[in-house]
Amino acid sequence: MKCKSVKKIIWLFGVLMISIVLGVVLMFLVYALxxxxxxxxxxxxxQIQLDEGDYYTWISGDxxxxxxxxxxxxxxxxxxYNGNESTLDKALLNPSAGYAEGTETQSLxxxxxxxxxxxxxxxxxxWHGYLIVLKPLLLILNYSEIRWVKSMVACFLMTIIFFLLxxxxxxxxxxxxxxxxxxxxxxxxxxxxxxxxxxxxxxxLEYIAMLFKGDQLKKQEKxxxxxxxxxxxxAFVDLLxxxxxxxxxxxxxxxxxxxxxxxxxxxxxxxxxxxxxxGYSGMxxxxxxxASVFTGxxxxxxxxxxxxxxxxxDIGIDGWEFSYxxxxxxxxxxxxxxxxxxxxxxxLGILIFTIIVFFIKKEITIKVNIPLVIMQILFxxxxxxxxxxxxxxxxxxxxxxxxxxxxxxxxxxxxxxGCIQKxxxxxxxxxxxxx
Numbered sequence: 001m002k003c004k005s006v007k008k009i010i011w012l013f014g015v016l017m018i019s020i021v022l023g024v025v026l027m028f029l030v031y032a033l034x035x036x037x038x039x040x041x042x043x044x045x046x047q048i049q050l051d052e053g054d055y056y057t058w059i060s061g062d063x064x065x066x067x068x069x070x071x072x073x074x075x076x077x078x079x080x081y082n083g084n085e086s087t088l089d090k091a092l093l094n095p096s097a098g099y100a101e102g103t104e105t106q107s108l109x110x111x112x113x114x115x116x117x118x119x120x121x122x123x124x125x126x127w128h129g130y131l132i133v134l135k136p137l138l139l140i141l142n143y144s145e146i147r148w149v150k151s152m153v154a155c156f157l158m159t160i161i162f163f164l165l166x167x168x169x170x171x172x173x174x175x176x177x178x179x180x181x182x183x184x185x186x187x188x189x190x191x192x193x194x195x196x197x198x199x200x201x202x203x204x205l206e207y208i209a210m211l212f213k214g215d216q217l218k219k220q221e222k223x224x225x226x227x228x229x230x231x232x233x234x235a236f237v238d239l240l241x242x243x244x245x246x247x248x249x250x251x252x253x254x255x256x257x258x259x260x261x262x263x264x265x266x267x268x269x270x271x272x273x274x275x276x277x278x279g280y281s282g283m284x285x286x287x288x289x290x291a292s293v294f295t296g297x298x299x300x301x302x303x304x305x306x307x308x309x310x311x312x313x314d315i316g317i318d319g320w321e322f323s324y325x326x327x328x329x330x331x332x333x334x335x336x337x338x339x340x341x342x343x344x345x346x347x348l349g350i351l352i353f354t355i356i357v358f359f360i361k362k363e364i365t366i367k368v369n370i371p372l373v374i375m376q377i378l379f380x381x382x383x384x385x386x387x388x389x390x391x392x393x394x395x396x397x398x399x400x401x402x403x404x405x406x407x408x409x410x411x412x413x414x415x416x417x418g419c420i421q422k423x424x425x426x427x428x429x430x431x432x433x434x435x
Contacts, residue, residue, distance in 0.1 A: 008221075012228055016279060019232045020286040023127055027091040030135045038080045038138035043112055045143040049073055049105045064186040064334050066399045070104040071195040071239065076143070077108055078128060079135050092291040093124040093299075124291040125303035127283070129236035130198050151191045157204040158182065164211035173420060174256060176353055177413035178207075181249070181406040183346045184334075196400060198237040202246050206230045210253050218258060223268065224275040226250070231279025235287075240310075240393060241400055247276045248382040248407030255375045256414050262371040269375065310393040322395055330398030331387055334405070350413070367421045376415035380408040 054070035057063075077096045085095060097117035099107045137146050165175045190196055209226055217223045230250055234243045251269055260268070291299040313322040383404035387394040394401045 008224075012225065012275060012278065015225060015228060016232065016282045016286075019229075019236075019279075019283060020290070023129065023236055023283070023287075024091070024290060026132045027127070027129070028087060030132050031087050031091040033135055033139065035080045035082045037140075038135065039082075039112060041138050041140070041142040042076055042080055042108070045145075046109060046112065048144060050109065052105070054103045054105055058188045058192070062186075063399055064402070065189045067189050067193055068195045068400060069193075072193060073104040073108040075128075075130060075134065075194055075239075076138070077111055078123075079131055079138055080111065089295050092287075092295050093122045093297065094126070094128045096121045096123070122297070124295070124297065124299045125288060125306060126239055127236045127287050128239075129233075130194070130238075134194065146194075147192055150194075150197060154190075154197070154200070154204065157201075157208065161204065161207050161211065164208065168211060168257065173417035174414065176350075177410055177417055180346050180350065180413055181410040183349075184406045184409045185403050195239065196241060196403070198239070199234055199242055199246050202230060202233045202237065203249050205233075206246065206250050207253060210250065210257070214254070214257055223254065224271050227272040227276040228279040231276040231281075232283045235280045235283035240390075242403040242406075243280065244382055244386040245404050245406050247273065247280075248379055248404075249410060250276070251382075252376065252379055252407070252410050252414055255372065255379070256418060259369075260371070262374060265371050265375050269378075310390050312392050315392065315396065317396070320396075322391065327387060327391060327395045327398075331383075331394060331402045331405070333398065334402055365421055366419055368419050372418045373415055376411040376418070379411040382407050 049069060049072070052067065052069050054068075054073070056067045056069055057065055058067065059065035074096065078094055081090065081096050083090065083095055085093070089095075097107070097111050098119040098121045099110055099115075100118040102110070134146075137149070141149065161178060162175045165178060166172055168174075185196070185200065190200065206226060206229075213226075214223065217226060227247070227250060230246050234246045251272055254268065254272060255265055258265075258268070285303075288300045288303040291297065309316070315322050386404050387401070390401075
């Protein structure tokens with residue numbers, strides 16, 4: 001048994017090491033691509049970004065519809081950067097131009113006009129793995145077209161998930177729970193955003209993988225590898241938006257797929273948690289080490305300082321003062337904001353579903369699944385842990401960190417729907433016969 005555990009640990013670390021090497025290779029290859037066609041495609045739709053500005057609100061009065069075009073413009077700057085550094089230095093340091101005045105979208109305009117930078121930015125503490133998709137896309141598509149392609153791919157993947165959830169459970173209840181969690185992200189702004197979609201696509205892929213291969217992995221006692229890969233992918237592509245939701249959503253799916261006693265549920269959830277954290281922290285820290293070794297820049301120090309800053313209570317913005325009340329108020333503003341149209345629609349949809357279940361479908365009964373209820377309640381606290389650990393970041397960026405809450409939306413609905421069970425047809429026939 002001990003030998004088997006050691007082999008599994010070695011195998012998991014092997015997957016992590018291969019991922020690190022693959023990450024460096026992929027980043028090198030995309031930074032080797034010519035950027036002239038990319039720059040031309042960016043110019044085609046630059047006016048759209050300038051008109052929207054850095055933080056466009058798609059629904060008036062609804063903070064959840066606030067975009068982060070600031071980061072989108074910066075991501076595109078990273079994609080079209082054409083400095084004199086070596087390809088390896090670009091791949092590991094991820095440089096871009098900085099300007100003292102104007103919005104980030106205006107900075108993108110200056111880059112395209114080849115206006116000399118006011119200062120130089122190196123953001124090597126992240127992998128910027130989104131570039132392995134964004135750079136090739138910009139070779140053939142403009143920003144507006146990428147939005148549409150991304151949206152269609154997301155809809156296609158979600159359709160697959162809805163189908164697989166129905167096939168697995170022979171009903172729509174968990175598909176509805178998943179749909180509500182996606183609705184919570186606010187699809188209107190998600191359609192337009194690059195920044196908010198990195199983690200979302202990881203969630204879609206991990207759900208498809210678990211629904212397709214979960215039983216096989218469970219049989220082989222290798223479910224943990226999916227959590228490891230999820231953590232690796234999030235660390236590779238994300239810029240610290242709502243990363244913990246990838247862990248929470250996968251834990252929820254694993255729990256509803258495998259109806260185990262409470263002790264086994266806790267054990268498998270803990271194993272998944274550990275492996276996800278190993279993948280996430282290992283992949284992220286590897287970037288600091290690799291960048292430091294191959295470029296001579298001390299990215300380890302830079303990253304550690306930023307981690308300490310983001311987990312502290314020093315806000316660093318004039319007029320802003322940290323408080324736990326404001327931290328949670330910001331991340332639960334979707335609940336407090338009366339203008340949130342999508343939230344209303346979500347609850348209206350759930351209400352309609354409940355009416356259908358309890359007043360139309362006579363073959364439904366309620367049976368409380370205690371182990372499932374306990375686990376789903378525990379999963380609801382995963383976003384809270386994120387807010388408490390990364391206090392600074394969660395306070396400043398609550399307009400998108402609130403999306404970690406898709407975990408408690410999914411978990412709470414799975415808790416309720418998991419206790420709604422269908423009465424066997426034979427029992428219904430017998431009941432009618434007695435009457």
